[in-house]
Amino acid sequence: MTANGRGRIRRSMLFVPGNNPSMIQTCPIYGADSIILDLEDSVAVSQKDAARRLVVHAILELDFGGAEIAVRINSPLTEEGQKDIETLMEAAPSVFVVPKVESAEEILDLDSKLSAVPIGLLPILETPKGVLHGEEIASSCPRVWALSFGAEDYATAMGVERTRAGRELFTARSLVAMQAKASGVAALDTVFADVNDEEGLRNDTKEAISLGFEGKYAISPRQVGIINDLFTPQPAEIEKAKQILETYRSGVERGIGAIALDGRMIDAPVVQRAERVLALAQAAGLLGGGME
Amino acid sequence: MKVATGRQIPDQIPGRREVRPYAGPFAFVPTGVKAAPPLSMVRPGEKKVVDSLREAIRLAGLKDGMTISFHHHLRFGDHVINMVLDTIAEMGIKDLTFTATGHHPVPESFIKHMEDGVITRIEHAVLVDQLGVAVARGLLKEPVTIRSHGGRPRAIEAGELPIDVAFIAAPTADTYGNLNGIDGPSHCGSLGYAVADAQYAKCVVAVTDNLVPYPLRYISIPQTNVDYVVPVSKIGDPTKIATGAIRKTSNPRDILIAQQIIKVMEASGLVQPRFSFQAGTGGVSLAVTQFLTEIMQQRDIRGSFLMGGITGSTVGLLEKGLFDIIFDVQSFDLDAVASLGRNPNHCEVSASFYANPHNKGCVVNLLDVVILSALEVDTKFNVNVLTGSDGVMRTGPGGHQDTAAGSKLTIIGTPLLHGRIPAIVDDVVTVVTPGETVDVVVTEYGVAVNPLRQDLIDRMKDARLPLASIEDLKLKAEKLAGKPKAPEFTDQIVGVVEYRDGSVIDVVRQPRSWVDR
Numbered sequence: 001m002t003a004n005g006r007g008r009i010r011r012s013m014l015f016v017p018g019n020n021p022s023m024i025q026t027c028p029i030y031g032a033d034s035i036i037l038d039l040e041d042s043v044a045v046s047q048k049d050a051a052r053r054l055v056v057h058a059i060l061e062l063d064f065g066g067a068e069i070a071v072r073i074n075s076p077l078t079e080e081g082q083k084d085i086e087t088l089m090e091a092a093p094s095v096f097v098v099p100k101v102e103s104a105e106e107i108l109d110l111d112s113k114l115s116a117v118p119i120g121l122l123p124i125l126e127t128p129k130g131v132l133h134g135e136e137i138a139s140s141c142p143r144v145w146a147l148s149f150g151a152e153d154y155a156t157a158m159g160v161e162r163t164r165a166g167r168e169l170f171t172a173r174s175l176v177a178m179q180a181k182a183s184g185v186a187a188l189d190t191v192f193a194d195v196n197d198e199e200g201l202r203n204d205t206k207e208a209i210s211l212g213f214e215g216k217y218a219i220s221p222r223q224v225g226i227i228n229d230l231f232t233p234q235p236a237e238i239e240k241a242k243q244i245l246e247t248y249r250s251g252v253e254r255g256i257g258a259i260a261l262d263g264r265m266i267d268a269p270v271v272q273r274a275e276r277v278l279a280l281a282q283a284a285g286l287l288g289g290g291m292e
Numbered sequence: 293m294k295v296a297t298g299r300q301i302p303d304q305i306p307g308r309r310e311v312r313p314y315a316g317p318f319a320f321v322p323t324g325v326k327a328a329p330p331l332s333m334v335r336p337g338e339k340k341v342v343d344s345l346r347e348a349i350r351l352a353g354l355k356d357g358m359t360i361s362f363h364h365h366l367r368f369g370d371h372v373i374n375m376v377l378d379t380i381a382e383m384g385i386k387d388l389t390f391t392a393t394g395h396h397p398v399p400e401s402f403i404k405h406m407e408d409g410v411i412t413r414i415e416h417a418v419l420v421d422q423l424g425v426a427v428a429r430g431l432l433k434e435p436v437t438i439r440s441h442g443g444r445p446r447a448i449e450a451g452e453l454p455i456d457v458a459f460i461a462a463p464t465a466d467t468y469g470n471l472n473g474i475d476g477p478s479h480c481g482s483l484g485y486a487v488a489d490a491q492y493a494k495c496v497v498a499v500t501d502n503l504v505p506y507p508l509r510y511i512s513i514p515q516t517n518v519d520y521v522v523p524v525s526k527i528g529d530p531t532k533i534a535t536g537a538i539r540k541t542s543n544p545r546d547i548l549i550a551q552q553i554i555k556v557m558e559a560s561g562l563v564q565p566r567f568s569f570q571a572g573t574g575g576v577s578l579a580v581t582q583f584l585t586e587i588m589q590q591r592d593i594r595g596s597f598l599m600g601g602i603t604g605s606t607v608g609l610l611e612k613g614l615f616d617i618i619f620d621v622q623s624f625d626l627d628a629v630a631s632l633g634r635n636p637n638h639c640e641v642s643a644s645f646y647a648n649p650h651n652k653g654c655v656v657n658l659l660d661v662v663i664l665s666a667l668e669v670d671t672k673f674n675v676n677v678l679t680g681s682d683g684v685m686r687t688g689p690g691g692h693q694d695t696a697a698g699s700k701l702t703i704i705g706t707p708l709l710h711g712r713i714p715a716i717v718d719d720v721v722t723v724v725t726p727g728e729t730v731d732v733v734v735t736e737y738g739v740a741v742n743p744l745r746q747d748l749i750d751r752m753k754d755a756r757l758p759l760a761s762i763e764d765l766k767l768k769a770e771k772l773a774g775k776p777k778a779p780e781f782t783d784q785i786v787g788v789v790e791y792r793d794g795s796v797i798d799v800v801r802q803p804r805s806w807v808d809r
Contacts, residue, residue, distance in 0.1 A: 025772060026545060029736045063771075196542070221544035225551075285756060 005094065005120040005145040006185055008068060009283040010034050010215040011231035012224045013097075013188065015072070017042040018051035024058045030221040031228060033283060034068040039084050040075075040099050048080050052087045059091040070095035070122065076110050085113055095120045095145065100153065102130040104140035111141045119143070122188065126150030127157045131172045134179030147180035148188035148217070149173055162193075164200055166207065177212035189213040195220040205230045232284040233277045241274035241281075248274075297674055297723050301799050305788055307413065307434030314797040317697040317729050322650045322793075327451030329492055332519070340469050341521045345379045345499065348520045349457070352495040354380065356387045358456035359415065361493060363486035364394035365461070365473060365622065369532030372461035372499050374401055375524065381410045389413040391453060393444060393485035393643070394622075394688060398423040406431045415453055416444050418688030427786050428684045428806040435785045435799070436685070438678060438724075441621070442647025442654060442694035443792040445488035450650065452794060458493035460486050460518070461527045465500035466508040469518030473623070474510055474633035476502030478528045481602070481623020481632050483512040487642035490517040501527045510633065512640055534629045540582050540605070541575030545736050549705045550579030552734045552757065553663060554587065559755035560701050560748060562660045565593055569615075570600040570656075570695055571663040573624050576705040580663050581605045588614045599646065599655060600662075600691070602628040602638075610637060619655055621646045647694035649792050656691070656698030664692055666706045666733075668720040671762045673727030673742050675704060676720035678789065681713045683779035683803035685787050689724045693792045696729040701748075708735040713776055714769035716762065721779065723798040724789055737768050780804040 014032035018039045043051045073084035101123035121143045160168045180187035189208035192201045251259030259266045295314040342348040390411045398421040414436040447453040463476040473483045490513045503523040571577035595615040602620045604627030618638045668676040680686045696702040706715045733740045738760030787800030
């Protein structure tokens with residue numbers, strides 16, 4: 001299993017209930033980079049079987065445009081999770097979003113079940129134990145393309161109240177972002193639960209960006225545009241990134257050792273950041289005058 | 293014979309003196325003079341207040357075979373239509389032609405009056421609820437004539453829709469027949485649709501639950517047009533007349549369509565100082581209005597006038613100083629009603645002022661942008677806002693034809709599917725608004741510009757809009773929902789769709805599924 005899904009742009013990842021055919025059909029129109037067909041929390045136990053069948057058919061039959069198709073399975077430690085894995089393997093979505101992961105063994109066990117089926121894994125760390133084992137989980141196998149944080153279950157496990165400011169999550173979010181980066185995978189942030197609070201969503205997303213997250217889960221299509229906008233670079237940033245890469249390439253061609261732009265050194269991390277800015281701009285349709 | 297959209301219509305239609313085919317939005321030039329009500333006289337000392345509806349109907353001289361009219365400003369709270377029809381039925385008067393300005397409630401008794409022969413013809417009404425089904429069942433002798441908000445006053449003024457007795461529900465009336473809609477327990481705001489009926493009917497009977505001493509401070513329909521005033525205990529249910537403020541939508545699909553519409557408007561270059569705008573009261577329109585507010589504030593643009601179904605949202609634009617004037621032909625919520633009563637820049641206007649193509653200039657001619665909805669749009673951009681996918685008439689054209697013809701930019705905002713039924717099709721069931729007056733169709737899956745508007749296509753290309761051809765949108769809809777089976781019809785014509793100039797743009801035949809039901 002290669003790690004080729006690691007570099008993918010995932011500014012917004014939209015959860016869609018796996019038992020709602022109407023929402024599954026319309027979800028591609030909102031511009032989310034990834035669509036997560038959910039079999040876990042948004043599906044009642046009595047509807048799990050029907051949702052699994054619906055999700056398999058949706059993946060095989062529907063056109064989701066350019067969006068990445070992920071499925072949030074139930075925890076592989078549960079019977080429902082095992083059924084999800086067996087059923088969904090035939091449809092082979094790009095990614096399994098795996099809830100409540102607490103150890104590398106869980107991921108390795110899932111990796112062996114998936115065998116040669118090319119499905120990436122996005123573990124959600126949503127317990128204190130999971131958060132503390134983030135680095136070993138992220139490094140456990142090349143299928144792990146990103147680490148993500150789940151705030152609601154984490155707060156419950158910690159026995160703390162969720163607040164709008166989110167101070168109670170600060171350490172855990174920082175740790176998840178840091179462990180993801182330390183392991184060379186992307187960091188994806190938790191959902192913002194109040195779909196009517198646009199300002200709260202903006203602030204929460206800005207906080208996530210400041211902590212190093214590269215994308216965020218959305219629970220309503222109305223959140224997608226706001227999240228995408230905030231994770232999308234501004235025109236000045238794009239211009240700067242273009243200049244950096246142009247200067248760098250020209251310097252390399254001419255064999256210059258220390259390449260600088262406006263008096264500042266362009267080293268490998270600067271180049272990587274510039275490349276990411278342009279990749280994000282491309283995903284947002286901001287390059288080449290094309291249409292979104 | 294063939295109309296300019298390519299549709300075939302019959303050379304002759306029962307109950308219709310002349311069948312003039314639609315030839316283009318401004319092809320027909322009217323001649324002759326306007327109709328007029330008879331001369332009348334009220335001597336000093338004579339009173340207009342009449343004790344009962346029955347007495348007013350007797351005094352009005354209503355007889356078998358005549359035409360009676362109503363307005364729809366009380367919308368689904370209206371009690372007057374049924375009150376009048378029940379009284380007429382009790383008096384044994386039959387074979388009447390009914391005309392109303394728009395949506396009104398249709399209880400069982402209304403259908404019974406059709407079955408019993410009290411109402412035998414309908415000359416324009418909006419066929420909601422069971423009325424569309426009753427017409428589809430073939431309950432009427434002659435087809436219903438469907439007219440736009442501008443087409444109806446045009447027909448009245450041209451003498452094509454003579455009204456014998458107009459019954460005007462009046463939220464407030466004074467003792468000498470001045471009427472308004474802004475005061476009283478059943479206030480509804482503007483009475484704009486009733487103006488032509490009041491001016492041209494042979495006799496005008498106002499029905500009110502708020503009779504006040506003479507003179508009224510704010511007059512929508514003047515004493516010079518009103519013959520009798522009947523006080524009753526209640527003209528309607530206020531909770532269904534002007535409801536609380538209509539709130540913005542939270543439907544993400546509607547918000548997405550609204551965002552694309554705003555991009556289209558901006559790309560058109562029309563959102564400039566002195567800009568004029570009309571949108572409806574649906575979710576998409578309200579969201580567009582909200583986004584437009586933000587853009588106009590950011591760009592410090594002040595527009596000229598607003599029109600259409602007026603809501604608190606429209607009033608907000610006026611009160612924020614983003615537009616100079618509201619022209620209000622119909623108020624939709626209590627915020628709009630209150631604003632009409634207090635703000636001199638919120639102006640009540642008649643349907644003829646709004647949209648009649650055959651006067652000396654209606655407001656739609658000066659509209660820059662209108663946002664409209666659709667049941668179906670076809671690949672020639674023709675729009676159906678009348679018949680459902682089963683072929684039954686279920687709503688009405690409102691100002692659709694009028695604003696599409698008058699405005700510089702007509703945008704149709706519609707989801708690609710209504711439920712599981714494609715909204716973009718090869719041929720609409722009924723053409724109401726001709727494609728040549730429709731510029732852009734915005735769906736959640738893409739934006740199609742009418743090829744007749746190459747200038748717009750050029751502007752849209754640089755606007756990062758998901759442009760698609762209308763055929764692509766149709767194929768996308770069919771891919772998602774399949775191609776529905778077209779409804780089947782008998783040869784019997786149950787509806788005639790007039791274009792706003794009085795020509796016939798399409799006919800509605802009886803859906804075969806309703807024969808013998």
